[in-house]
Amino acid sequence: MQNIQSYVNQHKERFLNELIELLKIPSISADSAYKNDVLKTADEIKISLEKAGCNHVEICKTDGYPIVYGEKIIDKNLPTILVYGHYDVQPPDPLNLWNSPPFEPVIKNTELHPEGAIFARGACDDKGQMYMHVKALEFMTSTNQLPCNVKFMIEGEEEVGSVNLSKFVKTNQEKLKNDVILISDTGMISKDTPSITTGLRGLSYVEVEVTGPNRDLHSGLYGGAVANPINILSKMIASLHDENNHITIPGFYDKVEELSKAEREQMAKAPFSLENYKKALDIEAVYGEEGYTTNERNSIRPTLDVNGIWGGYTGEGAKTVIASKAYAKISMRLVPHQDWEEITQLFKKHFESIAPKGARVKVTPHHGGQGYVTPIDSIGYKAASKAYQDSFGKEPIPQRSGGSIPIVALFEQELKSKTILMGFGLDSDAIHSPNEHFGVWNYLKGIETIPLFYKYFTELSK
């Protein structure tokens, strides 16, 4: 392919400014207060796809936030790549930990990013990585080098579980027909160690409510005589792990595939420094399931974490109260073969069963999705591998990620095509955290690598 680097260099200021404008819109799908901003973002995506050269773009209504669909079909006989991404973002709180406002993007240099990084909620996850594909298309169309057909499906509910996407996919199979699905919503090992994500964890997200007395009580008059919902909830949460940090929910591990010694040895070859890991998080020690390494714990093993907890008096000063209710948001990361709906039911049944007399428990399933493993001998994987070799000068490493993109399993089931996860983010990008950022170098490298995937995928498909 001709002049990718020179084109990127020539237009990089504009590429950055266009992304910055997109990042200014607080498209927080989890909080209905931002509804208009989410919708506005969809409109902006539509416009950017038209500018990039799509010959048909539409905003598709759903029962929730719309899905932006765009396509450029140049020849029915050529392969078709379906690009998936999302334009919604995580809530930014805790706001006080941001060094600059989450929706006022700034470019700052960091040790890892001497060329600068864009700091803003969504900079990496996923506005930045999604927009790389829009700019890659712009390059290919404006230089007449688009080698195949392309379709875009950019949704606005990924951060709340893609609740309406499956219906859309099921009812639009013809429109979404493709030969490979391309997603940039993951990371790579490091700037000089490109990697392709070959595995994702599934997810089950629930909210629990524990009710004790029918009203808040004075802790002096009732303390010690009634079940305190916060103490009870703490006890129930604690009981979900045993002394080896195995999860105690009956049946939870039944379908978990144990990797072979060989596979685990292969995994262990990925460059990883436990010291740097601990240093980066400022922790004295790692913590997790007995018998597994840190990289195994957060990729090939299922986990259970409390994502939020609240109850009683949390304001300034002291209040001697026994709360009537206590709440927690709990998520489980699942591995391939664990069915998220089955796990959700196992959790519900178990959690309700361990509630003591004197307390009532309500478990509300939130959302979830299946795990996924992609083969590394497919045309798609080979094309991605060659693309990275051209742009990075070295072969990418296949890597299992701990994260979840629930819809990947859905795509394979409904659209009968494989997904390639070309991620250009880094662990240190702090996605879902305060001060999320995306390296300028990574952003431009992505724009440079993507067209090469189109080239090799088309060639290998012949």
Place this chain on the structure above:
Amino acid sequence: MQNIQSYVNQHKERFLNELIELLKIPSISADSAYKNDVLKTADEIKISLEKAGCNHVEICKTDGYPIVYGEKIIDKNLPTILVYGHYDVQPPDPLNLWNSPPFEPVIKNTELHPEGAIFARGACDDKGQMYMHVKALEFMTSTNQLPCNVKFMIEGEEEVGSVNLSKFVKTNQEKLKNDVILISDTGMISKDTPSITTGLRGLSYVEVEVTGPNRDLHSGLYGGAVANPINILSKMIASLHDENNHITIPGFYDKVEELSKAEREQMAKAPFSLENYKKALDIEAVYGEEGYTTNERNSIRPTLDVNGIWGGYTGEGAKTVIASKAYAKISMRLVPHQDWEEITQLFKKHFESIAPKGARVKVTPHHGGQGYVTPIDSIGYKAASKAYQDSFGKEPIPQRSGGSIPIVALFEQELKSKTILMGFGLDSDAIHSPNEHFGVWNYLKGIETIPLFYKYFTELSK
């Protein structure tokens, strides 16, 4: 004493309206946002004491909120009664559970209070009960029946641990000199079973902070690989009680006095219906320390309760995050002979010792106070007993309360006088809870009973 009932009947409308005006001021000492309201309340108390007949009233500055002091000295040779109360109130949240705004008092009839009850934060604790003493003084002065000297000490920091009271008492021993201290900040068993509180529990209130990673993390990429502060905090809280709900802090029970079989049998005679108790709280079963009854659990036994917990994402929807920090407010109710500062240190030492590697724990002592037991053969107790017999027509029952009024022990130590706890509230008044209220009947009955205490205490002191 002459015409108490007729005087009360004649003025009850005004007595109610004056209290309602006082209840409209949100004097929340725990929240600095209400500073001006707390100060305004002190001014109102000063005015009401002057109107009631005090010949000297002053607002005494402290390092925190002021203490209102008032006195009427009629004869140095007569005994002196020191009335203690507080004009600050608990925070009203959760606001959404109030049927009427906490600082817009309304009188509503209830099953227990066919004559109506005043619904407002502080209606019972302690504005209502404190104001009974102001109106009792008004009666005695306006009918020339004050039989002895009286002093008032009304503070504004009781709900935040009376942090500046001890200094005030220590440095004003001459001014506060008295023969008995009279407090209405407790309850009675029921409207037809008057009781005098003879025991109070001590209190140790702490705040804990658990820190894991130095920033919020994506639960997919890090879940299962690092210590999650919320899971850790839950586990640590759960470990503070064993399977019999005994508290596991080493040394916690060392100084706890075990009551004799005879004393416990005496206690068990107080009218109590477990069925009504469970019905009133809408709980299927009570919950607490093995081997003790409900009334023992909340009076003669020390307890540990979480009063508030928070961490991670608690907003609408879902956020797959591992929080950097989790927090809890924890209070321990103590029994006589347990020293609150010693217990606080035992808690701190133990809680810090059970933190796993990978998490850091900070324990911040908040406030506390000693427990107290008062003899029932003192002149003060006898005078109170006779007063109740006159106004209620039956002898009051001595009762141990689970609540804490930390300054009672301090008074005995510094002022060398006994405290009489004449409470007119009911357990169902929901103090510290939404919809706190105080029965109109109880309020007026208190105003009617207090002057009788003055009469009998003066007579018995001769």
